[in-house]
Amino acid sequence: MLGYLARRVGQALVVMLFVTLIVFGLLHALPGGLVRAQLGPKATPLAVHELEVQEGLNRSLPVQYAIWLGNALRGNLGFSYHLNTPVSTLIGEYFPRDLLLTGVAIFLAIAISVPLGLLQGARRNKGADYVLSWSLLAMYSMPSFLLGVIGIIILNIQLPLLPSTAQSFGQGIGTDVRVLVLPVLTLTLGNIAYYSRYVRSSVIDNLLEDYVRTARAKGVPERRVLVRHVLRNSLLPVVSLIGISFPYVVSGSLIVEALFDYPGMGLLFWDAQQTRDYPVLLGVVLLVSAAVVVGNLLADLAYAALDPRIRYD
Amino acid sequence: MSEGALQAGGGSVGVEAPAPPSLGRAALLDAVELAEAPRRPLWRENLAIFAANRFALAGAAFLVLVVLFCFVGPLAYRTDQTLTNVINANLPPSGQFPLGTNPEGFDILGRLMVGGQSTLEVGFAAALVATVFGTLWGAVAGYLGGLVDALLMRVVDTMLSIPFLFFVVLLGTLLQPTLPLIIIAIASVSWLSTARVVRGETLSLRTRDYVVAARGFGNRHARLVLRHLVPNALGVVVVNATLKVADAILLFASISFLGLGVPPPATNWGRMLTTGINNLFDNYWWQLWPAAFLIVATVIAINAVGDGLHDVVDKRMGAGEGK
Numbered sequence: 001m002l003g004y005l006a007r008r009v010g011q012a013l014v015v016m017l018f019v020t021l022i023v024f025g026l027l028h029a030l031p032g033g034l035v036r037a038q039l040g041p042k043a044t045p046l047a048v049h050e051l052e053v054q055e056g057l058n059r060s061l062p063v064q065y066a067i068w069l070g071n072a073l074r075g076n077l078g079f080s081y082h083l084n085t086p087v088s089t090l091i092g093e094y095f096p097r098d099l100l101l102t103g104v105a106i107f108l109a110i111a112i113s114v115p116l117g118l119l120q121g122a123r124r125n126k127g128a129d130y131v132l133s134w135s136l137l138a139m140y141s142m143p144s145f146l147l148g149v150i151g152i153i154i155l156n157i158q159l160p161l162l163p164s165t166a167q168s169f170g171q172g173i174g175t176d177v178r179v180l181v182l183p184v185l186t187l188t189l190g191n192i193a194y195y196s197r198y199v200r201s202s203v204i205d206n207l208l209e210d211y212v213r214t215a216r217a218k219g220v221p222e223r224r225v226l227v228r229h230v231l232r233n234s235l236l237p238v239v240s241l242i243g244i245s246f247p248y249v250v251s252g253s254l255i256v257e258a259l260f261d262y263p264g265m266g267l268l269f270w271d272a273q274q275t276r277d278y279p280v281l282l283g284v285v286l287l288v289s290a291a292v293v294v295g296n297l298l299a300d301l302a303y304a305a306l307d308p309r310i311r312y313d
Numbered sequence: 314m315s316e317g318a319l320q321a322g323g324g325s326v327g328v329e330a331p332a333p334p335s336l337g338r339a340a341l342l343d344a345v346e347l348a349e350a351p352r353r354p355l356w357r358e359n360l361a362i363f364a365a366n367r368f369a370l371a372g373a374a375f376l377v378l379v380v381l382f383c384f385v386g387p388l389a390y391r392t393d394q395t396l397t398n399v400i401n402a403n404l405p406p407s408g409q410f411p412l413g414t415n416p417e418g419f420d421i422l423g424r425l426m427v428g429g430q431s432t433l434e435v436g437f438a439a440a441l442v443a444t445v446f447g448t449l450w451g452a453v454a455g456y457l458g459g460l461v462d463a464l465l466m467r468v469v470d471t472m473l474s475i476p477f478l479f480f481v482v483l484l485g486t487l488l489q490p491t492l493p494l495i496i497i498a499i500a501s502v503s504w505l506s507t508a509r510v511v512r513g514e515t516l517s518l519r520t521r522d523y524v525v526a527a528r529g530f531g532n533r534h535a536r537l538v539l540r541h542l543v544p545n546a547l548g549v550v551v552v553n554a555t556l557k558v559a560d561a562i563l564l565f566a567s568i569s570f571l572g573l574g575v576p577p578p579a580t581n582w583g584r585m586l587t588t589g590i591n592n593l594f595d596n597y598w599w600q601l602w603p604a605a606f607l608i609v610a611t612v613i614a615i616n617a618v619g620d621g622l623h624d625v626v627d628k629r630m631g632a633g634e635g636k
Contacts, residue, residue, distance in 0.1 A: 250479070273573075285480070
């Protein structure tokens with residue numbers, strides 16, 4: 001386990017280093033450079049030069065990278081001139097809301113798609129499986145904002161039950177819950193469409209295994225075979241699937257937050273895109289990527305802890 | 314014995330014939346298949362497997378209709394899609410405008426055709442670029458192995474760690490959005506899974522006898538990868554590429570929803586859908602549902618075709634390995 005742990009953590013560190021290189025590269029691919037982006041097109045050459053010196057942008061690229069990386073590691077991700085706030089403060093404010101939204105959505109999606117996938121696998125190619133497969137495929141084939149719009153049409157326009165925006169998030173538990181239902185529902189449905197097909201095929205694979213035949217042969221009731229044998233073994237891939245799905249979920253949250261005005265990192269990022277707020281854009285990309293790397297790592301380690309075979313690969 | 318064989322004639326001859334004892338059951342079944350006469354050409358056989366999947370067949374038929382609708386439709390149904398006409402804004406469906414008009418007064422039926430062109434172009438072009446690039450990347454990594462493999466795959470891991478929509482939005486901020494750049498932006502996140510799949514295939518292919526033999530003949534690396542590894546991984550690649558088209562169409566719609574598409578008067582289904590969403594509370598249903606239907610139905614149809622191609626590849630690989 002220790003060897004695996006060391007190898008896997010090392011890999012995550014290399015990936016994270018590459019991520020910083022890409023973000024740093026993008027920082028320098030900015031049209032007109034970072035200084036121009038901050039001061040605007042009308043800045044005098046003197047002002048440009050002063051800020052360049054102040055931010056160390058006249059140094060060589062490797063030196064700049066080292067300085068930038070050192071700052072990022074200490075939590076200094078630059079300053080948003082549009083919002084007049086350090087990027088790290090903004091992220092500290094917005095990131096927990098994302099953890100809430102995506103966390104609840106992932107939890108609900110798993111809680112629903114595992115039994116769903118088990119049902120589909122057990123009733124493979126029968127009525128229930130067909131109906132479910134079709135509806136899930138239709139959901140999977142929808143842009144996630146359309147899923148949200150259908151939610152708004154049903155639960156806001158037709159039946160005026162829920163607010164159509166989450167703008168008012170943060171005004172007490174009561175409104176927060178009401179406001180969160182539609183965004184969470186949208187993200188959850190998208191995730192169910194993503195997860196359940198994997199659970200289904202994992203269940204089908206497991207049903208063909210020898211231990212299932214053995215269990216059936218010794219007379220274990222089918223329900224017990226499914227729950228005690230197939231379900232448990234099908235849960236393993238789900239652990240790594242959660243890890244793999246993080247980029248998908250985080251990307252989905254960008255759309256959902258833009259649609260519902262939910263003040264998370266996605267909305268912060270989208271607003272920054274509209275105002276060309278580069279420090280925020282890059283800070284958010286760096287942080288969501290780090291979150292994905294860490295999430296993947298945790299999922300892999302959990303998998304290895306649950307399944308001893310992985311550690312010896 | 315020969316009498317029975319002569320009488321049976323036709324296709325089932327091989328089944329009756331006793332197999333030489335040295336051949337296993339799998340080899341016997343292969344021999345049976347080979348003996349079946351008349352032998353159909355490979356593409357006919359593949360087509361038969363594909364057509365056996367009715368879902369896939371329906372998907373393919375629908376895609377043909379959609380392509381005709383988008384590319385031939387405008388020749389029959391002529392509309393002006395460049396000059397706005399605000400007098401006609403937001404009209405419901407009528408004899409003059411079968412699917413109504415949008416806020417700029419464009420005829421929606423005609424706009425769906427024009428918008429479909431760019432949606433399909435982006436979908437197929439992005440999938441093509443991503444597939445070619447991802448296949449080469451994955452084949453080189455899997456074939457060379459060792460340090461090169463580790464390095465190339467860490468690059469893939471890195472790109473996969475940056476949530477794709479964030480990356481595409483960032484690219485859209487840095488570059489002026491034109492159709493070719495959007496294609497490249499989508500391809501730049503969509504080649505990653507291809508690279509992973511092809512690397513996995515290559516790892517298992519490179520130890521096969523024919524690859525070892527080809528290497529023994531002194532073929533160069535480039536030739537081995539391009540002539541032996543890539544063609545044999547092609548089945549898996551084609552299925553993967555089909556699904557990429559669907560993903561690219563969805564991603565393009567999301568990009569348009571976030572306001573990063575090509576500026577008007579150019580349009581696409583995703584942008585039309587977004588217009589419908591912006592007018593959601595005015596109840597202009599004709600601005601929302603036709604575009605929504607075309608996106609979802611096209612993506613489902615592409616997935617169905619991918620499913621059918623998957624069947625073909627499955628059967629082929631199964632036959633090749635004597636299953």
